[in-house]
């Protein structure tokens with residue numbers, strides 16, 4: 001509820017009476033007939049005293065002394081206070097540090113798309129995709145290799161029983177990988193808090209990388225171990 | 240006479256340039272043009288670089304399906320994502336374009352497949368180049384998806400609220416490998432046949448229904464003409480279709496989960 005100071009109410013009544021043509025007592029008389037200090041609510045007075053008087057500019061609320069008379073056309077509204085936004089508005093939504101997607105994200109994305117297209121194009125100009133002889137069920141090449149991303153599995157097959165190498169290990173790995181966010185309950189993403197997770201994952205990724213490299217470059221006739229410098233890398237782009 | 244001296248004759252290039260400008264103005268004022276390029280489009284007349292227009296470029300275009308108007312400053316740092324997710328996506332688009340080109344010249348039958356590829360090399364303009372791009376692009380995509388996964392892991396970006404997007408990601412990884420693997424068979428050469436033989440033999444070891452799965456995928460006990468047709472349909476239609484659906488979920492979740500994860 002807004003509390004309208006008594007002296008203002010009184011003045012507005014006077015002004016109304018004056019506009020109606022009646023002879024109301026002058027404002028000064030009415031004001032002076034009041035007890036001093038009673039016209040302005042105590043709380044407001046105290047506040048303005050704390051602020052160091054009505055004229056201070058640093059405070060949140062600056063009160064302006066009421067004018068002696070109503071306005072020229074008998075209007076009764078006037079500027080009561082200037083309230084600075086900081087003192088009454090609590091800005092909760094912080095705009096944060098944001099940038100426009102155009103051009104700050106679209107431009108790099110476009111550049112990346114151009115780059116990868118150019119790279120693939122240039123690579124393709126110089127190196128041809130393999131096309132060996134027509135498929136022949138009766139001529140098994142030696143060695144026979146899976147595509148490189150499955151060479152890790154093929155490597156495992158040389159070490160373990162097919163049930164373990166082809167099913168159990170990849171099955172467990174895929175399930176663990178898929179459920180990683182639910183297994184790793186550590187909320188932090190700072191590297192120093194995640195030493196274990198980082199270790200495990202690095203070992204895991206390196207495990208496949210090493211197997212793929214061995215499968216690609218260190219397996220010759222009969223999928224036996226060889227060194228690439230002995231047998232050569234002639235099939236390197238037979239991917 | 241005096242007039243002629245004041246106004247020097249325009250040279251032909253100048254006239255041409257004026258004509259071109261006038262034509263461009265006319266075009267950009269036409270209803271046709273303004274109906275295509277909505278307010279804020281950089282192709283609309285009078286595009287100026289202002290914060291309002293920067294917002295409109297996204298808000299008033301199809302890009303709004305992929306990107307919000309603004310993102311955290313941190314999210315546009317290439318050093319954070321290394322653009323690997325984006326590169327995987329661009330490679331997928333490149334593969335779709337080159338793949339459609341290849342489809343015009345390829346028949347998935349045991350009798351025609353190999354020779355179609357061979358004549359692609361020798362008879363079709365840019366045939367070899369486009370095939371090369373499709374092939375190397377596919378390998379690159381496997382690699383970039385793998386690296387994207389690694390970068391997401393090392394950033395801990397799979398943690399709440401992004402757990403589910405990681406699961407979607409693992410599905411995308413499998414789909415990418417399957418797409419690459421099904422494509423491997425299509426040239427129908429010795430490399431295809433035996434790489435796929437080695438790969439599919441592993442499937443047979445799956446307990447309980449390993450043999451059945453293998454039979455359905457190969458369309459028989461051994462890789463043959465049936466397999467080629469099946470894998471062709473998987474490769475050009477079914478797997479891309481499923482991949483696109485999961486990509487949509489993936490991108491949508493990136494936004495719903497509050498944009499990409501914050502700095503370490």
Ligand code: HEM
Nearest residue numbers: 320324325327328388391396404405408409411412499500
């Ligand atoms: C076809 C394959 C994929 C495509 C095209 C793709 C695309 C993207 C893109 C464009 C982003 C935005 C940020 C960035 O570029 O790094 C992203 C984020 C993400 N991706 Fe993928 N992604 C793929 C596969 C994967 C895989 C295999 C995983 C994990 C197993 C994964 C998990 C995630 C997660 C968790 C995010 C949020 C990262 C963050 O907030 O920092 N995605 N993906």
